[in-house]
Amino acid sequence: METLLMDRVQSSLRLFMPKNAIFLCERLCAEFPTESNLQLLANCYLGNNQAYCAYHILKGKQMPQSRYLFAISCFQMNLLREAEAALSPANEPNSEVPNGAAGHYLLGLIYRYTSRRSSAVDHFTQALSIDPLLWAAYEELCILGAVGGASDYFSDVAASRIQQQYLSESSSHKISIGDEDRSIQSSRVLGLNDSSPKQPKNLHSNSIKEISNTHVVMAAGQAANSGSSNLSLYNTPSPVASQLSGIAPPPLCRNGFFNAVSCDGSSKPAANAAILAPRRKAMEEGRLRKVSGRLFSDSGPRRSTRLSGEATAGINSNASQAGGGTGTNHSSSSRFLGGFSSSSSKTSSAAFRTMTGRKGPSCISESFDEGRRKTEVFGDSCGEDASATMSSVAIFVDCRYLEEDKINLHAGGLSVHDSKLINGIRELLGLLRTLGEGYRFSCMHRSQEALEVYQKLSQNQYNTGWVLSQIGKAHFEMVDYFEAARFFDLARRVSPYSLEGMDIYSTILYHLKEEMKLSYLAQELISTDRLAPQAWCAMGNCYSLQKDHETALKNFQRAVHLDSRFAYAHTLSGHEYVALEDFENGIKCYQRALQVDERHYNSWYGLGVIYLRQEKFQFAEHHFRRAFFINPRSSVLMCYLGMSLHSLRRNEEALEMIEKAILADPKNPLPLYQKANILLSLERYDEALMNLDQLKECAPQETSVYALMGKIYKKLNMHEKAMFYFGLALDLKPPATDVAIIKSAMEKLYLPDEMGDSL
């Protein structure tokens, strides 16, 4: 009954029937209150957005998978301290983090939101080293500004690691790069009960108790795997398996990349349900979710069936090798060691894994068929072996020879499928590398370079919503609003349901003063998703454009309530407070934004503006400098920094900064204007006039230019010219304050300069 229930629960989960799953699972837990059943129940609750239920049932449980699920529920309920305690208990500083990469990723997030940046960076890096395809961790690193180069993460080293996870042993070496060979070899060797030196990559293998357990493990592992996997949720690795489960994808995401499932430690596909039941208890970790699919167990020890089963399982024909089987948790071993493993697993039944929803490179799937054929061949040949161990040893020996000789026929056969796998991995890594570089440049605000990198993408990838919005963002950072708007428009056409980055699009439309488009965008976004902060940001921008700052503020506050970790909503609220001249609240909002994301230079800028207004020039300069430090390419920031330096009377530095701004973006007229202003205060009138003349060309309708020129001519006592320019300025209908100033200046022109004349 238990397995039946488990099976139904998992299929309900897969088919998105959470209520059914929850009900059945509760019955299951009542009958068989084991911890893995509790984990399953927690899964159901999490799937139904009831993190609090999962929290309660998993409180205090110690199994790594339970701790991981518990941490997830705490995180969703915003109980960050408890989540952290669950994942890395304070009194056991050296215990492994459950679920490897996913656990590290979650820990990283927790540290990030509790402002412990360096620990966060550490964990994200670790997550990425365990699982190089964990894009979310890479993204977080970029946001924290701690990324060296995308190629570091999506490198060949990473490729080899993934290969270990996926590839069958033999084939890989043929085609793989040298060190990959070695790593694979090492993983295989691990299986081999030898104390063969392990390569550093396959770290977790250390935890494997190899030799003695090898075949037990293998069997167990397989059994275990199949057992649990049978019901698809958990691949319980063999008992040997250490805490870490190989590469578990973070629960929130991806089905795609991994046969994550395959990874559970020694995951061996297959096992008999019957065999399983007892074995399962022995198994340690459950894995969070079988992303990819399910293992079916074959009955008993029928090798051929097993083998074929495994073969059909496709991707993970697991590395039997003890390496795989041995519950080395790390994915490398567990993954496929193709046909070999299957054969070695003779003892256990083969399990299939259907990789559902695998988004891996398609070539991998193709390779399976080939692999299957080879596996069978190989399996048969090995079938003769008596004991699993012996066969496995034989296989390993073979493998080793293979690697050395690269002659083995089977290996050859398998290598074709492996080569496809390798190619697939390489392609994927290449793609991720490009995207990673682009994203990194974006985060470091090196927009020009980011754009160049994105150009390298293939047409298909380029024309996706994500990439197009990133490009739009890059243009936005370069203050090229037209281009940015164009790209965002494209992005919206490609994926009209996606809200990512739409807040930036609304800001662009705000800058371009496109009321119609902006209100249309806002309406659309709200109708798509009323609970998305981006939609309310767009709405707020719309009201702000119409100068209705109070309503705009309300909208931004709504966005903040929906997601307090969305930094931009805080920043925009800050802007509105400033527009309403409520500087205290403005400062608070900006600071909140900075708490969420320290590299949000808009908030630094906002704080600088407030202090500039309040005439606290030192503070203003400090904040602008921080903003400038984060985004050294923004001419607007440079301009403001120059202005604050000028207010501090550090005119030389101010001029330097302004020069930089002028060079950085020739289309920006403001630095020139500021320069003229500074020169005026330094009494270098002619230079000032030169600059303003230049400005006249690019912005002929700008009243402030003419007004300033008039002012300078007045200082130079060239009254006719002054009058001329003042008149020009007035003709262009400046706002009332300026009219007052200009008119009074005109009146005073022919009077002697009074003391304390403001003009």
Add this chain to the structure above:
Amino acid sequence: MATESEGEEDAATAAGKLTGIPQLSVEDDLREMANKAAWSVSSCKPGNGVLSLRDDNLDTYWQSDGAQPHLVNIQFQKKVKLQLLVLYVDFKLDESYTPSKISIRAGDGFHNLKEIKTVELVKPVGWVHISLSGTDPRETFIHTFMLQLAVLSNHLNGRDTHIRQIKVYGPRPNPVPRQPFHFTSPEFITYSCLR
């Protein structure tokens, strides 16, 4: 709300005589200043106090309850530039409670208020816009800490007065701080700030 208009449509044909207009029309470059001011009145009937002057509700009104002149005092924390005062009165509803002669005074505090303007209302219905500017372009704004609106007499010689809403407007500050002039062209405005 504030709508853009060519200029306030005061029917100021007769010297200083005003009638109200149904629409509140204020230029775009003005903004309401009195949110952060301290408002007080010389006297009021319970339930019709000073809050009714600021609640954006034209059905509620302030009713005075003492001797004339009735005063509304608006005090700011720092010197501000003010350009326009707008009040909503309704002769049809209030008849003898409708103010007829209003004096506007400004100064640093109660001790040195000086009258800057006197207006006469003739059966006003709607918003009455009273510009605070002088004739000189240099005097578009008044710089002051405090503004006082004194109701000197009512229509039909009524004793107490009703005023339904009062708003005070001043210029918008330059969004870019520390600049001598505002930016008007789109090229400048686009680059003038980050958002």
